[in-house]
Each structure stands twice: as structure tokens, then as C-alpha cells.
Amino acid sequence: MDYGGAIGLGLLAGILARVLMLRSDYRQYPTYPHGYSTHLFMGIFASLAGAVTVPALLEGEWTAVTFFLLVAEQFRSIRGMERDSLKALEDSELVPRGTEYIENIARVFETRYYIVIVVAAATALGAIKQSPLMGLVFGAVVFMWGAILTRVETIGETVEVEAAPVIVRGSDVLVGDIFIFSVGLKESQEFIKERALGAILTPKNDEGRDTLASQGQRQAMLHDAASILGVRRDADNPEFAPQAKRDIKTGRVAVYVVPMDKDQGLLLEMLRRAPVLESARGRARFVRLGYVGKRHLHAGRNRIGGNHPEGGLGGRHR
Amino acid sequence: MEVTIQKAVLAAVTDDLSKVSGVPAFLAEDDASRQKKALYLSRILQGAVHDLGNGVLIVVKH
Structure with missing residues (x-):
């Protein structure tokens, strides 16, 4: 598959991964429509970064690594963003979440972006090296691996x-x-x-x-x-x-x-x-x-x- | 951010002022008026009312 197609497929797979992880459940976040769209758009950027990296590296464009690290730095700030916005709500909650819960939620959000990046990259790699179908299989496997790794135990x-x-x-x-x-x-x-x-x-x-x-x-x-x-x-x-x-x-x-x-x-x-x-x-x-x-x-x-x-x-x- | 005093006795309602010292104390002879005063104080101060027994109720901010 040509690079353009592979990037497109990787992008789609990454976005799909983000949407699947954007469930809103009783933990109440993100049930805010604007929070939802923020994460959707950030997911598109993460996914694009992941998908583009693969052809760049295959072409020997090592500066891509530098840019990739810059991107990773960007997504690290997601944790801070979530923490700040939840902390700001805390004072007016009748039953506060507590700092530990907020920290936990923030960490989960950060990790999800890394999973999106890796899913997009794996899909693009599979699509270039094998076939588009293999690309999707690669992406699915990485997504499942991410899901298993981040599985949350219940009380x-x-x-x-x-x-x-x-x-x-x-x-x-x-x-x-x-x-x-x-x-x-x-x-x-x-x-x-x-x-x-x-x-x-x-x-x-x-x-x-x-x-x-x-x-x-x-x-x-x-x-x-x-x-x-x-x-x-x-x-x-x-x-x-x-x-x-x-x-x-x-x-x-x-x-x-x-x-x-x-x-x-x-x-x-x-x-x-x-x-x-x-x-x-x-x-x-x-x-x-x-x-x-x-x-x-x-x-x-x-x-x-x-x-x-x-x-x-x-x-x-x- | 709002700053509040926490874990402090804000006021006491008692049937005998000699039982309480160091906090604002309100005298109320009978049980019904003690309850009433404590209710008002807890709503005004946003505190919880605790019963120390022997006719003393305190309003505490948690």
C-alpha cells in the first residue's frame, strides 16, 4: 500500500480507537459535550502523529523522531489539563471526587492518547508492509493489548x-x-x-x-x-x-x-x-x-x- | 478558592452556661428550644450538630 493510503488508514484506526475509549459512564466524565469534542479533536491529532511517523521512519527521515518526542510532550499535558478542570469543579461538588480519584482519571486520559498513537502507528506499519487488512489486524491487536494493560479492577x-x-x-x-x-x-x-x-x-x-x-x-x-x-x-x-x-x-x-x-x-x-x-x-x-x-x-x-x-x-x- | 475554618467548634447551645467556656455559647433551658437554636446555628454556620450529652449541643465545622 502507498504511504498516503497507509497514513489515512492509520488515522482512521486511531480515531476509532479514541472514540471507543471515549465512553461516558457513571463516572461522569466526559459527559460534558465540550469535553467530548476536545478529546475527539485531540484524538485526531494523536492519531495523525502516530500514522505519519511510520512512513517517515521507513524513509530514513530521522528528524521525525524529534517531532515525535515533541508530540509526546504535548500529550503529557493532557494529564495536567484534566486535573486542573476537575479540581476547579471540586469546590462546588456536594460529594467531591477527592484528589486521588482526580489524579486517577487524569492518568487514564493521558494513557489513552498513547494507546491511540500506537494503534495508528501499528495500523500504518501493517498496511505498508503487508496489506490494508493486516494493518487493521495489527491495530486491533495493539488496541486489545492496550485495553488489557489498562484494565481497571473493581472493588x-x-x-x-x-x-x-x-x-x-x-x-x-x-x-x-x-x-x-x-x-x-x-x-x-x-x-x-x-x-x-x-x-x-x-x-x-x-x-x-x-x-x-x-x-x-x-x-x-x-x-x-x-x-x-x-x-x-x-x-x-x-x-x-x-x-x-x-x-x-x-x-x-x-x-x-x-x-x-x-x-x-x-x-x-x-x-x-x-x-x-x-x-x-x-x-x-x-x-x-x-x-x-x-x-x-x-x-x-x-x-x-x-x-x-x-x-x-x-x-x-x- | 473559598477559605473556611474546619474541624472547629463554632458554637455551643447549653442549658447551663457554666458547662461551656471558650466558644460562643447560647443558653436554652428546655430541650425543644435547644434543638431549635442548634438547628438555626447549624444552617447559618453550615456546620453539623453533635450532642455531648448532659444538655450540651455543639456546632462543628467539618
């Missing part, structure tokens, strides 16, 4: 999510047996008794325990839950703000929300589907001492743990 994989009653005892509010906070106003106590929902999250293994320990992760879950169930609060009644409190004895986490939609099943599903933030992923499995320590020092601890090589409930090892 439900390492954590058991169960419904729990919200109990108001005097001025104390509890979810199951975990204390959340105290409310002094009788009116609010009645309101909470009537409308609050609770859930208890129990770690299935050490990764789950580490994930739940992260404050950023808990805020992210609350944001996700509130974005679908709605939240029955305004700036002047903080007692209805959703909360996730950790029971330090067991590592379990109690979630308390006062939603607009009192739907227990939906709350549990939202919590299970919440993404595990990169910064909150359990580190136990990556640390050799974690295995050794568990085998020798805490042999009896495997009810929650059990992430050692001999088996148990442990997570997948990568």
Missing part, C-alpha cells in the same frame, strides 16, 4: 459488599456495628432513620484490605454512589453527607449515605463496580516480604489474608 473483586441497617441509637448513628458519627438534632435523627442506607465492605484478602484503607478510594466510592443515587444534602446540612468509616479492629468499612433514591440494591451494585484507584491498589501481592512474612510470622492470619503462593483466597499474581 467487588477483592471486597465483599453487603447491605447493613442504619441504626440511630440516641444521638449515635451506626451502620451495622460500626459507629459513624453523632447527630445532635432530633429532626436529623428522624430523617436519617427514615431515609439513610448502609453497606458494610469486608475485604476478601490483603489487597482488599489495603484498598479499603485508602481514604482517596473511599471518597471515590462515595462520589460514584452519590452520582447515581443522588444525595439528600445541601451545603448547610453536612450531617447528610455520605461517609465511609473504617472499623480499625477488623479493617471493614461502613458506608453511610442519605440518597434521593432509596435503592439498597443499586447502592451495593455501585459500590461493587467502583474502580480501584491505582494509588489504592493493594501492595501486598507485589512485595516479597508480604509472602514470607505471612508464611512465617502470621501463619494463623489467613482468614482475611491468605495471599501466599500456596493458595488461599489470594488475588491474581501479575
Whole structure:
């Protein structure tokens, strides 16, 4: 295939990859039409850069490398752009995303552009060296590889999510047996008794325990839950703000929300589907001492743990 | 960016002023008027009301 055709095909494949990764889901971004178009156009540029690089390099135009690095630098600023715009919204959110969630979203956006560049380049390479069809196959393979590499774990994989009653005892509010906070106003106590929902999250293994320990992760879950169930609060009644409190004895986490939609099943599903933030992923499995320590020092601890090589409930090892 | 004071006791509503010191305190003899005052204060100050027991309610900014 001639260079012009290959560049065109690479460009199309890259744009397609960007569109496929531009889903808007309950994580609410980019649901803004302008955010959408920004990313679509940036995707076209990324794709073009990827597709043009291949014929340039094949022709021995080594200056292309310099320009390619310049392009990569451009797309690094995507992370900053996403971070800034989400941070700017943070002050007026009733349930903020939290800095860790924002950082996670920003990182995802940046990575997606690199995948677009590589998909476009692979398609162009296949089209020049073999045939247009092979080009598309190359592109698809690289896209899938990117998707596997950036797969997001969900909370439900390492954590058991169960419904729990919200109990108001005097001025104390509890979810199951975990204390959340105290409310002094009788009116609010009645309101909470009537409308609050609770859930208890129990770690299935050490990764789950580490994930739940992260404050950023808990805020992210609350944001996700509130974005679908709605939240029955305004700036002047903080007692209805959703909360996730950790029971330090067991590592379990109690979630308390006062939603607009009192739907227990939906709350549990939202919590299970919440993404595990990169910064909150359990580190136990990556640390050799974690295995050794568990085998020798805490042999009896495997009810929650059990992430050692001999088996148990442990997570997948990568 | 808006700057606010956080994690501070902003006011107290009590049945006996000798139980509170160091924060603005409001006297309210009976339970109903204590609740009412605390409600107003929490809405005005955008704080949460907590019950310390023994007839003292505090408004805290979180």
C-alpha cells in the first residue's frame, strides 16, 4: 500500500480507537459535550502523529523522531489539563471526587492518547508492509493489548459488599456495628432513620484490605454512589453527607449515605463496580516480604489474608 | 478558592452556661428550644450538630 493510503488508514484506526475509549459512564466524565469534542479533536491529532511517523521512519527521515518526542510532550499535558478542570469543579461538588480519584482519571486520559498513537502507528506499519487488512489486524491487536494493560479492577473483586441497617441509637448513628458519627438534632435523627442506607465492605484478602484503607478510594466510592443515587444534602446540612468509616479492629468499612433514591440494591451494585484507584491498589501481592512474612510470622492470619503462593483466597499474581 | 475554618467548634447551645467556656455559647433551658437554636446555628454556620450529652449541643465545622 502507498504511504498516503497507509497514513489515512492509520488515522482512521486511531480515531476509532479514541472514540471507543471515549465512553461516558457513571463516572461522569466526559459527559460534558465540550469535553467530548476536545478529546475527539485531540484524538485526531494523536492519531495523525502516530500514522505519519511510520512512513517517515521507513524513509530514513530521522528528524521525525524529534517531532515525535515533541508530540509526546504535548500529550503529557493532557494529564495536567484534566486535573486542573476537575479540581476547579471540586469546590462546588456536594460529594467531591477527592484528589486521588482526580489524579486517577487524569492518568487514564493521558494513557489513552498513547494507546491511540500506537494503534495508528501499528495500523500504518501493517498496511505498508503487508496489506490494508493486516494493518487493521495489527491495530486491533495493539488496541486489545492496550485495553488489557489498562484494565481497571473493581472493588467487588477483592471486597465483599453487603447491605447493613442504619441504626440511630440516641444521638449515635451506626451502620451495622460500626459507629459513624453523632447527630445532635432530633429532626436529623428522624430523617436519617427514615431515609439513610448502609453497606458494610469486608475485604476478601490483603489487597482488599489495603484498598479499603485508602481514604482517596473511599471518597471515590462515595462520589460514584452519590452520582447515581443522588444525595439528600445541601451545603448547610453536612450531617447528610455520605461517609465511609473504617472499623480499625477488623479493617471493614461502613458506608453511610442519605440518597434521593432509596435503592439498597443499586447502592451495593455501585459500590461493587467502583474502580480501584491505582494509588489504592493493594501492595501486598507485589512485595516479597508480604509472602514470607505471612508464611512465617502470621501463619494463623489467613482468614482475611491468605495471599501466599500456596493458595488461599489470594488475588491474581501479575 | 473559598477559605473556611474546619474541624472547629463554632458554637455551643447549653442549658447551663457554666458547662461551656471558650466558644460562643447560647443558653436554652428546655430541650425543644435547644434543638431549635442548634438547628438555626447549624444552617447559618453550615456546620453539623453533635450532642455531648448532659444538655450540651455543639456546632462543628467539618
